[in-house]
Amino acid sequence: MGLGAAQADVPPRQKLIDGLFVRLQLAEDPETAVQLRAMIGEIWSHSGSPTGDLLMSRAESALRAANGEVAAKLLEKLVLLYPDWGQAWRRRAQSAIQAGDRDGAVLDLGKALSVEPRDFLAMRQLSELLRDAANKPQALDLLRRAAELDPQDPALAREVEELSREVEGRGI
Known part of the structure; x- marks a missing residue:
């Protein structure tokens, strides 16, 4: 089976979400990212x-x-x-x-993340719970994964930066 056949097996909804995630990662400004996030959320x-x-x-x-x-x-x-x-x-x-x-x-x-591994909202919620449970390294890992998916979210970038300082300290 060639690549074209494999792509043909992907449901249209999944193709749409995949395309939106590509666009989200490449978004040139926060306003575009907000719109793309909303579109992904609407589909989900x-x-x-x-x-x-x-x-x-x-x-x-x-x-x-x-x-x-x-x-x-x-x-x-x-x-x-x-x-x-x-x-x-x-x-x-x-x-x-x-x-x-x-x-x-x-x-x-x-479970939400096992069903949709790119659910950046679930990552942020889980990260918050893990921080509260003193599992900050795992919380930071989740936030970094979310930031890779959504690099134009300034609030998320601040969360990653703040938690990085708490977990890893400040660089020299």
Whole structure:
């Protein structure tokens, strides 16, 4: 099988995301990067199923309303129905954080990253949890991976710089 055949096997959604990530890494200015980030997030926010999207909409409403019990039940259903949807795992991690279950959130964010290894939002959330758990070297590794994917994010660059100083100290 040639390269053309291998590319033909890549679903259109994945091709679109791949192209957006290339453009994000090559973005010449922060404004373009913001637009590309939003486009990637928009694609990730859809499960590919109207039922999944409706359940997610309800779960997000429950999260915003701090109705943790409802959100947790909806998100549990989502990860069971759509285990390959990284957004469901990331939102379930958010719900776990709201409920004070940081260990559960770490596990869910790890699952989100196993489903979508380029999920820079999951990397940042997991990094924050790891910093709080005094695992700063691993947190720094995640932030650096996120920065490689999104080099035009000034807030992310500052986070990497600050955590680098904490973990590695200042250079001479």
